[in-house]
Every structure is written in C-alpha cells, then in structure tokens.
Amino acid sequence: MTTPAIEAAGLVKRYGDVTAVSGIDLVVPARQIYALLGPNGAGKTTTINMLTTLTLPTDGSARVVGYDIVREARRVREHIGVTFQDIVLDQDLTGRRVLDVHGQLYRLNKDERRRRIVDLVDLVQLNDAIDRPVKTYSGGMKRRLELARGLLTNPDVLFLDEPTQGLDPQNRVGIWQYIRELNRARGLTLLLTTHYMEEAEELAHKVGIIDHGKMAADGAVGDLIAGMGADVIRIKGRGDCQQLVRHLDGRTYVERVQCDVQDGAVTIHVDNGNRRLAEIVNAASSNGLNIDDISVARPGLGDVFLHYTGHALRD
Numbered sequence: 001m002t003t004p005a006i007e008a009a010g011l012v013k014r015y016g017d018v019t020a021v022s023g024i025d026l027v028v029p030a031r032q033i034y035a036l037l038g039p040n041g042a043g044k045t046t047t048i049n050m051l052t053t054l055t056l057p058t059d060g061s062a063r064v065v066g067y068d069i070v071r072e073a074r075r076v077r078e079h080i081g082v083t084f085q086d087i088v089l090d091q092d093l094t095g096r097r098v099l100d101v102h103g104q105l106y107r108l109n110k111d112e113r114r115r116r117i118v119d120l121v122d123l124v125q126l127n128d129a130i131d132r133p134v135k136t137y138s139g140g141m142k143r144r145l146e147l148a149r150g151l152l153t154n155p156d157v158l159f160l161d162e163p164t165q166g167l168d169p170q171n172r173v174g175i176w177q178y179i180r181e182l183n184r185a186r187g188l189t190l191l192l193t194t195h196y197m198e199e200a201e202e203l204a205h206k207v208g209i210i211d212h213g214k215m216a217a218d219g220a221v222g223d224l225i226a227g228m229g230a231d232v233i234r235i236k237g238r239g240d241c242q243q244l245v246r247h248l249d250g251r252t253y254v255e256r257v258q259c260d261v262q263d264g265a266v267t268i269h270v271d272n273g274n275r276r277l278a279e280i281v282n283a284a285s286s287n288g289l290n291i292d293d294i295s296v297a298r299p300g301l302g303d304v305f306l307h308y309t310g311h312a313l314r315d
C-alpha cells in the first residue's frame, strides 16, 4: 500500500478556553482532491494551519507525505504549497516579482525560477498581466497569482484555504478548472477548505464535513449523497414544523424527515418524490403548516450536511 498524502489522527487545537479543532481524523490518498466543508468558525483554517506546520497541535498527530508535522516539520514544508484564506500579496510589486521573490525565499536558482514562472503564468493565464503591479489586478487574478505562487516550489501536496472566497461565479469556475488540471495533469494532491457546497461537489473526490471543530462525516461525495436515499421534498412554510415531522416520522415511504426550526424548512427524504408529493402537501396543511414553497429534487451535499450536523450550511 502506498503512503497516504495526508493522514491525521485525533488532531486537537485549543486556544485557552476555545477549542478550535476537537479531534479530527482524516486520510487523503495521493493524487486525490479532498474538501473540508464547513461553516464559519468550524475549524477549517486551524486544521490547515496545523497540517502545514504553521500552528502546533495541542494534541493528536498527522503526517504529510509520510513526514510528521511536528517532528519533521521542515521536511513537510519541502513538499507542500499553501495559499491562504486572506490574500497576502505585496500590492506594489508586479506579479512576476512576487513569484520571483518567493522563489528566492526557497533558494531556487535564477534559471529555475525563470523557467517555472513562465510555466505557471501560462497555467493560470496571467501572461498579459504578469508585469503589472498587483494592485491593478482583479480579485480573480490575485487568486490565480497566489495559486501560481503556491505551486512555484513544485509541491506534492497543495493546501488551499478557501480558494474562491469572494470571487464571482465566473472567476470561481476558472479557479476550479486550474485545480482540476493540477490534479489530473500533474498528479497533485489537494486539500482545500470551502463553505461552498457546489465547490466541494464539483471538485472533491472525498469531502469531510466539519462543524464545531469535529468531523461530522466524511467519504466520497457520491457515496455520502447516495446514503441520503432517493428523492427529497423540501417545504418552506409558516407554522410549527415539528408537528409535521412527528406526523411523517415512521411512515414506510419516509426514509428521513427533519425540520430546521430556524427558518421553518422541512426536508423529507422519500422513496419517490413525485408520487408522494400530494400526500405530503395534505399532511402539511392538516398539521398546521402553511406552505410557501415546495420542491422535489435529488438529494445533494446540502442534505448530507443537514443530516449529519442537524443544521443547514448557509453560505
């Protein structure tokens, strides 16, 4: 068996009374894309910071490309690239200079730097802008420059903390393309964090659902969704949704039913959505719920999130 690119066991990080990460286990096989999906404050950045040796864990252990993140931190750093959640670029430098300075930091010689910069600027399609100061770049261009910088040292594993945060849909799709390309064509292992469901669904071979510092579930996206059953009927309504939940719970055609008291949304997993729709509508009105909106769909990662954490993931 080959060594996983990343493996963590019982990782914990406490800051005084705050437990940011509370016992995370994860395994990322080489050449896979793994997405840590969770809401604000779930512990995603803290987990990345420990795996990239920027923060010491309070407890637990992890290996990246076989090296221990505490005892062999220098080795780990030689094999990884990182991009941070907040853009950290010197705005007055040109894109090319940003990359060159980074290469110098890692003691790449001049020829090597020039060669790699040409290659990466091509990959992230910044050819026209690379000799302009970073302050003239759009948000998407800055993200692409950071991606190129993270790749400059030829890492085996790339960590991306919220790679598309704050980008418009078009730029987001662009970044997804580069991420896929890196994984497919260059065999890179990627661990990214996101609070966008579509991002995890689009990109990841495996997804870890993280909430309150804990891994609520993890697995292949398809498997997690398949575990949710056939169809899902969603109702938005006014009234007490608990009563409807009690009414439906235990019926043979209802695989699972849940209501989010915060926004009065009811999620009902059924064997056949279209066939059960009329019955559900009747049940709602006879249980004191006025329907504002109802839909039938295949379940998605959002339903997985709701199931394992008990609440919806709101962007």
Ligand SMILES: Nc1ncnc2c1ncn2[C@@H]1O[C@H](COP(=O)(O)OP(=O)(O)OP(=O)(O)O)[C@@H](O)[C@H]1O
Pocket (backbone or CB within 6 Å): 015, 018, 019, 020, 021, 038, 039, 040, 041, 042, 043, 044, 045, 046, 047, 085, 195
């Ligand atoms: N240096 C620190 N000192 C104290 N508390 C911290 C520190 N860093 C993080 N925390 C706390 O740990 C928890 C997890 O934070 P973290 O930044 O890892 O979450 P996140 O999942 O990355 O959130 P976001 O989606 O907002 O980026 C939060 O409650 C945060 O306030």
Ligand SMILES: [Mg+2]
Pocket (backbone or CB within 6 Å): 044, 045, 046, 085, 161
């Ligand atoms: Mg974060």
